[in-house]
Amino acid sequence: MTFPNHARPGPPPGQIMPRPGGPAAGGTGEDTGHPAVDAVLRSLANAARLAPAEQIAEYEAAHQVLQETLASIDR
Numbered sequence: 001m002t003f004p005n006h007a008r009p010g011p012p013p014g015q016i017m018p019r020p021g022g023p024a025a026g027g028t029g030e031d032t033g034h035p036a037v038d039a040v041l042r043s044l045a046n047a048a049r050l051a052p053a054e055q056i057a058e059y060e061a062a063h064q065v066l067q068e069t070l071a072s073i074d075r
Contacts, residue, residue, distance in 0.1 A: 036069045 031038045040062045047058035 034069070036065055040065050040069075 032041070043058055044062055047055045047062075050058065
């Protein structure tokens with residue numbers, strides 16, 4: 001049984017959690033060491049400032065880049 005006010009895991013909507021190595025973890029928070037991933041993270045931070053309808057294209061593009069990046073990793 002779930003309750004209407006039951007808290008969901010994760011940050012509240014619209015709140016960005018610090019990533020590992022970021023300022024909250026004592027790192028610079030400037031990059032992950034992978035240029036494509038860094039670009040996606042910057043685009044997501046910028047998308048948060050857009051109107052909700054405009055965010056969809058940014059999130060879809062970020063998802064595509066991350067999928068391609070993961071697929072290109074040698075195993």
